[in-house]
Amino acid sequence: CDRAVHVLDPAMLLTADDYRTLFTAGSAPSDTLYCYLFRVKPGARHILQDFAERHNLRIVRTTDRPNAARGKMPGIGEWLAGLHEARYVITDSFHACVFCILFHKPFAAYINRSRGSARIHSLLKQFGLESRILSSGLQEISMLDTPIDWEAVDRILERRRAESSAFLDAHLCPAPDTVTAAEPDGRAATAKAPAGTGKRIPAAKAPLPEIV
Structure with a gap:
């Protein structure tokens, strides 16, 4: 693709x-x-x-x-x-x-x-x-x-981490502080994301x- x-x-x-x-x-x-x-x-x-x-x-x-x-x-x-x-x-x-x-x-x-x-x-x-x-x-x-x-490696890592995080945030997160989950009947439900998400x-x- x-x-x-x-x-x-x-x-x-x-x-x-x-x-x-x-x-x-x-x-x-x-x-x-x-x-x-x-x-x-x-x-x-x-x-x-x-x-x-x-x-x-x-x-x-x-x-x-x-x-x-x-x-x-x-x-x-x-x-x-x-x-x-x-x-x-x-x-x-x-x-x-x-x-x-x-x-x-x-x-x-x-x-x-x-x-x-x-x-x-x-x-x-x-x-x-x-x-x-x-x-x-x-x-x-x-x-x-x-x-x-390692200095060169870290420069690449910092750049790639920022690019990757920005892309994932833009395409996977419906809003900065919300997450979407499915209810038992299949309906989408939105809830506050837990503090520290991404660090667990x-x-x-x-x-x-x-x-x-």
Whole structure:
């Protein structure tokens, strides 16, 4: 559709400070290589371990599967804290890339073909971060040491956030202080929007960290 407008992922409409309210500073280990990977090829563990040892880091691994030995899944705050406190992040998750950008975290994006890569490519292209993609696999992990120009990234983020918010406000909000909901009989009902709308983050579950 030639009328489609590309807006930011909703997670990026909030700031890093908004998300920091969900966890306590220091609640997650620092000096870590945070690996949020759904699937990697055999031999990846050796590459990750070698990088971690050369940088005197611990590896924290998370996936979408709970650790049966721990018996529970952590809250979203714990997962965010893990990303926030890590020294480096390597991931094949779109939203992990989103939060690395928000938290100014050196990261590398591992492309998992089975899960699709279009969103990650699109996200990183917006911010001029295509170089963070491990195009040849984990063998390029040393690129984590290449610094990111966060000032340039923040300028783009500020502009895109303003553009996206303006578009969504204009097309989704019937009035600045109202929201529309459906009555049981299908009729539309208008009510005052709750204070702080846009700052509420729904409860969610996140992968369980495993320190190795």
